[in-house]
Amino acid sequence: NAGVTQTPKFQVLKTGQSMTLQCAQDMNHEYMSWYRQDPGMGLRLIHYSVGAGITDQGEVPNGYNVSRSTTEDFPLRLLSAAPSQTSVYFCASTSQGADGYTFGSGTRLTVV
């Protein structure tokens, strides 16, 4: 099993550009989430999904969209990148009753 795979690992965007961060898991987990990590602020939940076709907002959803068309994939879209979205983004997945989330290796995004 590859676990949770995130691409790309690094990305530099110009303000106003759009892009999609990819996340895929091969563990048949029903729950998937996106977090951003900023210094001193821990991991903040952007969006999460409890199954294919179902998504919901976390604590910092503005400026981001998600979709969950399959169990395996949960892409995160930045519609119009802003410098405030410079961060490290982690995708994570788990299943009901499992021991916590499995995290991907992260995407370091810089918006200039």
Add this chain to the structure above:
Amino acid sequence: GENVEQHPSTLSVQEGDSAVIKCTYSDSASNYFPWYKQELGKRPQLIIDIRSNVGEKKDQRIAVTLNKTAKHFSLHITETQPEDSAVYFCAASDNNNDMRFGAGTRLTVKP
């Protein structure tokens, strides 16, 4: 939504000493409380967790305690070693949905 507060933000101990990190949560519906360790440049890794039907759980040098009435839980690391140096995060959720994290504690273990 759930709000998790974590203290202290930094903690420095001598090798061999114990370290304690404390978290509080706001949502009484939360029933799952994991702890993650994150080394520099790496992803968070689960080190121990506890569910609301248990008051304490141990795994070798690591233990977690939960006080549901007071809505707080703590991580205890005994006989600390330099390789325990990392950032530790607590989290809380209701059945693995909508998991919220504390701001993290940077633990430094001095040899």
